Amino acid sequence: MLIGKSLPKGNGVTIMKSRTAVAAAIPLIFGLLAGCGGGGGVSASAAANAQGPISIWYSNNAQEVAWGEQMVASWNKLHPSEKVTGQQIPAASSSEEVIGAAITAGSEPCLIYNTAPAAVPTFEQQGGLVSLSSFPGGASYIEARTGPGASVYKSPDGQYYQMPWKSNPVMIFYNKKIFAKAGISTTNPPLSTYTEFLATSKKLVSSGAAKYAIYPDPSSDFFQAWYDFYPMYAAETGGTELVANGKATFNSTAGDAVAAFWQQMYAQGLAGKGSYTNDPFAAGTAAMAIVGPWAIASYQGKVDWGVVPVPTTAGSHGDQVPTFSDAKNIAMYASCKNRGTAWDFLKFSTSTAEDGKLLTMTGQMPMRQGIQQLYASYFTANPSYTEFAAEAAHTIEVPNVPNSIEDWQVFRDAWSKSVIFAQQSPDAALAGAATQINKLVASGGTP
Amino acid sequence: MTSIASRRPKLPPPEGELAPGQVRAQRVLRAALGRHPIGMLFSAPYAFFIAVLFAYPLGLAVWISFHRYFFTAPGVSVPRPYVGLANYDAVLDDPAVRQAFLNILIFLVINVPLTVMLSLLLATALNAVIPFRAFFRTSFFVPYVTASVATVGVWLFMFSSGGIISNLLGPLAPHPSWLVNEQWAMPTIAIYVTWKGLGIFILLYLAALQGVPKELYEAAEVDGASWWHRFRSVTVPGVRQVTTLVTLLAVITGANLFTEPYLLTGGGAPNGKSTSPVLQIYETGIEQNHPDFASALGVILVVGVLLIVGIQQLVQRRQA
Numbered sequence: 001m002l003i004g005k006s007l008p009k010g011n012g013v014t015i016m017k018s019r020t021a022v023a024a025a026i027p028l029i030f031g032l033l034a035g036c037g038g039g040g041g042v043s044a045s046a047a048a049n050a051q052g053p054i055s056i057w058y059s060n061n062a063q064e065v066a067w068g069e070q071m072v073a074s075w076n077k078l079h080p081s082e083k084v085t086g087q088q089i090p091a092a093s094s095s096e097e098v099i100g101a102a103i104t105a106g107s108e109p110c111l112i113y114n115t116a117p118a119a120v121p122t123f124e125q126q127g128g129l130v131s132l133s134s135f136p137g138g139a140s141y142i143e144a145r146t147g148p149g150a151s152v153y154k155s156p157d158g159q160y161y162q163m164p165w166k167s168n169p170v171m172i173f174y175n176k177k178i179f180a181k182a183g184i185s186t187t188n189p190p191l192s193t194y195t196e197f198l199a200t201s202k203k204l205v206s207s208g209a210a211k212y213a214i215y216p217d218p219s220s221d222f223f224q225a226w227y228d229f230y231p232m233y234a235a236e237t238g239g240t241e242l243v244a245n246g247k248a249t250f251n252s253t254a255g256d257a258v259a260a261f262w263q264q265m266y267a268q269g270l271a272g273k274g275s276y277t278n279d280p281f282a283a284g285t286a287a288m289a290i291v292g293p294w295a296i297a298s299y300q301g302k303v304d305w306g307v308v309p310v311p312t313t314a315g316s317h318g319d320q321v322p323t324f325s326d327a328k329n330i331a332m333y334a335s336c337k338n339r340g341t342a343w344d345f346l347k348f349s350t351s352t353a354e355d356g357k358l359l360t361m362t363g364q365m366p367m368r369q370g371i372q373q374l375y376a377s378y379f380t381a382n383p384s385y386t387e388f389a390a391e392a393a394h395t396i397e398v399p400n401v402p403n404s405i406e407d408w409q410v411f412r413d414a415w416s417k418s419v420i421f422a423q424q425s426p427d428a429a430l431a432g433a434a435t436q437i438n439k440l441v442a443s444g445g446t447p
Numbered sequence: 448m449t450s451i452a453s454r455r456p457k458l459p460p461p462e463g464e465l466a467p468g469q470v471r472a473q474r475v476l477r478a479a480l481g482r483h484p485i486g487m488l489f490s491a492p493y494a495f496f497i498a499v500l501f502a503y504p505l506g507l508a509v510w511i512s513f514h515r516y517f518f519t520a521p522g523v524s525v526p527r528p529y530v531g532l533a534n535y536d537a538v539l540d541d542p543a544v545r546q547a548f549l550n551i552l553i554f555l556v557i558n559v560p561l562t563v564m565l566s567l568l569l570a571t572a573l574n575a576v577i578p579f580r581a582f583f584r585t586s587f588f589v590p591y592v593t594a595s596v597a598t599v600g601v602w603l604f605m606f607s608s609g610g611i612i613s614n615l616l617g618p619l620a621p622h623p624s625w626l627v628n629e630q631w632a633m634p635t636i637a638i639y640v641t642w643k644g645l646g647i648f649i650l651l652y653l654a655a656l657q658g659v660p661k662e663l664y665e666a667a668e669v670d671g672a673s674w675w676h677r678f679r680s681v682t683v684p685g686v687r688q689v690t691t692l693v694t695l696l697a698v699i700t701g702a703n704l705f706t707e708p709y710l711l712t713g714g715g716a717p718n719g720k721s722t723s724p725v726l727q728i729y730e731t732g733i734e735q736n737h738p739d740f741a742s743a744l745g746v747i748l749v750v751g752v753l754l755i756v757g758i759q760q761l762v763q764r765r766q767a
Contacts, residue, residue: 041522093709097733106521122736127523211609218627219713222734273627274607275713277600334520406735413543413719421627421717 041106042337048134052338053083054345055109059095059328060088063297063362068113070357071349082341089114094223096122096405103128103333110336111346113165115329117153118223118398120162122405123331129161130332135343145350147369152397153329161331163346164367166358168292168326169391170231172311175210176304178287182209191288191308192315194261201270204287214265215272215286218420222408226398227290229415231310231324232258234396239322243399243407246441250411251434257313259426263419273420292326293363293388307387319387325395327367365392403440410436505749512742534743544744547722548751550633551701554723557637559697563690566645570652571682584653591646599710602639626712632721636707644700648693652686659685691763695756702752705729724748 058068065088072086089112092098096119102108103126115123123129133139139160143150146164153164176186182204190196201213216228229250230242236254243249265271272280281289282302289295290310299305309321330350336342348354355366356375365371365388372379372389379386401407411433418429465473480487512534514527538544573584590598605611606625613620621628625635663681672680683690704723708715714730715722724744732741 041520094734100518100733100736103520104518126518126736127520127525217713220715220719221713273623273717275603275626275711277603334523403735406737409730409735417718421629423629423718 042335044130044334047337047339049340050338051082051340051344053085054111054336054338054342055085055087056111056113056345057087057089057109058113060091061294061297061362064113064364067358067361070361071354075345075348079341082338082344084341084345094221099123099128099333100126103335106335108333108335110338110342111330111332113328113330113349115162115331116223116398117162117327117329117400118404118408120155120329120331120404121400121402123333124155124161125402128334130334130336130339131159131161132163132332132343132346133159135339138343141347145369146367149367149393153400155400162329163331163350164327165329165350166327166362166364166366167392167395168294168328168364169388169395170227170290170292170324170326171307171309171387171391172214173281173289173291173295173299173303173305173307175281175284175287176306178204178209178284179306182207182287186306189306189308192311192317194257194311194313196315197261197311198264198268198270201265201288202268205270210285210287212272212280212286213270214288214290215276215280216290217276218271218273218416219275220412220416222405222412225408225412225415226324226326228262229258229411229419230398231290232261232312234322234324235310235312235316237322239394239396241396241399242411243401243437243441246401246438248434248437248441251431255430256427259415259419259430261311263422263426266420267422293365293385294326296363307384309391319390320394321391322394322396323391325392325397327395327397363388365389367392401441402444407437407440410440508742508745511739512746514739516739516742517736518738530739534739535747537740538743538747543719543722544724544727546719547724547727550719550721551704551723553633554637554640554704555698555701557634558641558701559694561637561641562644562648562697563693565641566648566693567652567683567686567690569645570649570656571678573649574653574656584649587649588646590643595643595706596710598639598643599707602711606635623717626721627717629717629720632712632717636704636711636721639711640700640704640707644697648696651689651693655686655689656682691759694759698755698759699752702748 056068056072058064068086072084075082075084087109089095090098095112095114096116099108099112099115099119100122103123108128120129131138132142142153142160142163146153150160150164153160153162155161172191174186174189174191179186179189184190184200184203190200204210204213217224233242233250233255234240236258237249237252240249240254249255262271266273272286276285279289279295279298280286281291282299284303296305309316309319310323312321330346332339332342332346350366350368352368352374355368355371356378358364358366359371359375359378363382363385368374371392372386379389398404398408414424414429414433415426418424418426513529513531515530515533516527517525519525569587573580573587577583603626607613608622608624610624613624621631625631659682663685664677667677667681703725705725708721708723708726709729712721715726725748728741728744728748731744732738
């Protein structure tokens, strides 16, 4: 063939086709090889006692970052040959999706100080977690620190895949300035029963003191139920979890009562329904918030706040009203090559001294027995935190059941449809959600 | 002076001078690599990029959609049985998925014509000699280059129950307000996306308008055509190719809708009336670790978009 000589049409097309095919095939093969070549996992037996450098992730709020940085610096000073590198968890809409993706890619660090108990069953299913019970004295260390409450964090196989670390007992925060403006007591506000709560809310809104009485995030994220329904359900039932003995529990009088209460709040315009970009409580749009002590730092200088337990039908009094823990735990991840160091570091970071620093620097409650006595000076200097410490001993957790996140999403969708947007009766919606959740739990984690 | 012949590239010896085996090998090599193998080298990086980031994930997604699959850590071996069309059945049986596709249909019905009409009209206006033309051209482009998170914040504020839009409309404002209203949530998102993306489409039309011969307008004017007639008979046919492109891009944008419902309506509120298929892919695939269901949904979405594009191409060819 000579250049310049025209090719017969058919031959030219054939050549072009084969060339295109080769051009497409070569990189595709490279792509497939690249996709298949990664990973391989870590040898569990080799990693179990290995010592050496590790990396950790911690939460990205300023207080926890400060705590994490000082803790890592302290360790590195004492253990120069087992250097720990700490960093904030990468930003995303939720930490769970970042961790899930990192497990799949095999790029997760040894320890994550922001592991939500609800995500633990999924991470376990992925083969992404290391059993802490597998370390000599692992289970006893966890139980000695946390006490009998630790047992709720055991997985169905009886192992601990998470270290109960810190809790944020969810309570009702109220803005004293707004309450005073509405002519409501700021020292003993009537918020104990549903009837009182509704009456107080009406007064707050009708007086013009605040646009909304309370504004829990109305979005459809699976975890939003932890900040409206679940704390009040815990209080109403005396501490029953969403699922017990493989069955949903909320299709009950207590569940219906909580749903009816919130439905009233939304129907009467006392709770906001729209999305928001800034914290409505900090901004003064809402007079109350339902949240744990981790949020206090964001109210500093903005809100003069008081705190009471979540209401119940009969009335909630004292500091022993059950509520949702909003705990974040520590888990060790499967890609960790130096698990011996990771276990030692985990114990170091949950020592009495570091727990004290965590409390002092973040205001969050270490899940350790007797914190009020152990850190008495802190609670004397910060009496407003005493209630959270007392409540911390009466919290409930999300159930450690298969398809946990999907269970919560089913619940949230039913809640959103019936309670927030009144498209269905809450009783029927909760009954439907209970049936679906029972099926999901019974499926035993098979997606 | 160098002769033309001396500047010619060196040619391979004619096939007649080579052994039959060499000729065959040369033919195979040429068939595979073409006359200019260096072209393969130049195109390889992009082909590699396409293969790794598009072709391989798409192929894997199709494979996953026919198997029981969940993400695992590297080295973890779990059975991934072939399940045939079970995942597709589950997707098509899910009322939330059907709702999501209906939402997208509503979105497209509002967004696509609005995008085409507004961008063409505004481009025509900006193409005319008007005062502050550069200022207006820049202004329309600002939303496009501004981060969605920032513009969503403004829209949330504007379309809330006490926002400027509801205040302006007074009793005519819907209740509950726009983004928490079942009837208005998706149209509001469609309008937001139209507004945000208008800049780039105006730019495309402005470029196309430069290619419409001025003589056609002059001839039409001589014939006594009004502004509307000139627009309809000269401008619209003159930018038909760009209209096709704009429609195509708007359809693809609609099919990929995620950020806007996620941020504006808190993940599909009220009651799933603003959920999109991509939002559901994210929820089931990433949050709930059911990539098999999510992949089947993704494949259906891709096929749907290809069908729409195919029909559009067919109609366009017939019109041409």
